[in-house]
Amino acid sequence: MNGETTYLTDLAEVLWPCGGLLGRGAECAGRRVPAPEHPAAHVREYLPVPSAHNPRVILPVTNRYAAARGIAAFAQRHSFRERVRAALLTTAFASGVAPLLLRDRLHVGTGHTIEHALGAALDRDVVIAIHVGPPRANRKPVLLLLTPAGRAVGYAKVGVNELTSRLVRAETRALRRLAEAHLPDVTVPRLMYEGEWNGRPLLVQEALPVGDQTDRPTRRQLLRCVLQIAAVDGIAEGELRTGPYWAHLERRIDALAGRPEAPRLRKALESLPDVRLPFGAWHGDLTRWNIAGTPRRAFVWDWERLESGVPLGMDALHYELNECVQGGVQAGVQRWLDSGARLLCDPLVAEAGLRPQAVPVVMALYLVDLATRYLQDRQDEAGSPLAAVDDWLLPALEGLGERAAHESGPRR
Structure with a gap:
């Protein structure tokens, strides 16, 4: 067993405590799935795709409509290569060929399962397709809930550590809070x-209406979305060092005691x-x-990481950084240093109160915040290339x- 198959079996224990075993056919590593208590009961079978050694999605064997829909849903907004692979898998599942090509199985015994709990919560029969994703510290199953005919009903998340x-509970609180918020051009599930x-x-x-009719946001749409999120509790201007954000960031860095990167982060922050910055x-x-958009809505x-009182524009920087590093971290970060600054100098952001001379300060604060998050969550242990903060983040x-010291100039 490698780390991924171990993760898969541990995940099965969370979702299906009645029993879930990896194997091929009816056999599971020399053992068999516990026999059904009732002759009419059946053992569910799921396909780890592309394999048990590299699971990215887990799909039901016996419902090809749900499996095909799961592949298509989880491939949205991925790279062209991933979308092509997803299209081939979707065709294979829709035609019924996929179970013949993919031999690994996750066998789930009878009893009370996550499907039963979700069906009772929503008062309807549901079939699930599960997104696992690549290894990272905050990796958790995202369950696409489908009708037996393959129509999306919603998404479920379960904490596994x-x-x-903590993130699932935080997102629950965030969704309750956002239900009362005024976001004119943004739809929240x-x-x-x-x-x-x-x-x-x-x-x-709920499952948002995201699909072929939506696309990545334009620059203007992204910034409008960022500003509307910032204004959820109102945007307020204040001094950086005497404000609550500075104190909170200091406490988070202090909590990293023992990490060799912590002193460098503290020094960078204090320098x-x-x-004066706008906070939201x-x-x-x-x-x-x-995020996905139409011409009228995002x-x-x-x-799960919604937070108040941060410097305006950090969402735009985060989106841009993740776009820039798609082709490689080192070169991408260099592009981001320019493109991120241009985003924050956009007239829309300037109208919201961010002065051009404060842009390098906000970019530096974003990197300190991001590094602190990665180190706190131990993302480096999961192998994420962005989490190797010594390689790119601290030099940047x-x-x-x-730049911040040179460009800040006298305050107005």
Whole structure:
């Protein structure tokens, strides 16, 4: 067993405590799935795709409509190569060929399962397709809930460890809060259910109408979305060093005691000039995977890191950084140093109160915040290339600190 198959079997214990075993055919590593208590009961079979050694999605074997819909849904906003692969898999599942080509199975015994709990919560029969994604510290299953005919009903999230449980609870609170917010051009998923499964937090949210009719946001749409999120609790201007954001960031860095990067982050933070900045809310993980748009609206999901009182524009920087590094981290970061600054100098952001001379300060604060998050969540241990803060983030931060000191100038 490699780390991925171990993760898959651990995940099965969370979702299907009645019993889930990996194997091929009816056999599971020399053992068999527990026999059904009733002759009419059946053992569910799921396909880890592309394999048990590299699971990215988990799809039902016996419902090809749901499997095909799951592949298509989880491939949206990915790279062209991934979309081509998804189209081939969708065709294979729709034609019924996929189970013949993919031999690994996750066998689930009878009994009370996550499907039963979700069906009871929504008062309808549901079939699930599960997105697992690549290894990272905040990796958790995202369950696409489908009718037996393959129509999307909603998405469910389940905490699988301390970090992901905290994030599921945070997103539940965020969705409740956003239900009362005024976001003129942004649609947020509705919270459909909150509870527990197998002793872990569970939330269900509606499926947004994202698909072939939506695309990545334009620059203007992205900035309008960022500003509307920032204004959820109002945008307020204040001094950087005497404000609550500075104190909170200091406490988070102090909590990293023992990490060799912490002193460099503290030094970089303390070297920044004290400027007046506009502060507001941010999504915290606004990327191409969490936003889609039409000419009139933006659809935004994954609100687990919603936070108030951060410097205006950090969502735009986060989106841009993740776009820039798609072709490689080192070269992408160099592009971001220019393109991120241009985003924050846009007239829309300037009208909201961010002065051009304060832009390098906000960019540096964003990198300190991001590095602190990665180190706190131990993302480097999961192998994420962006989490290797020594390789790219700290060098970029030093350059931004110099720019901030040079460009801040006298305050107005």
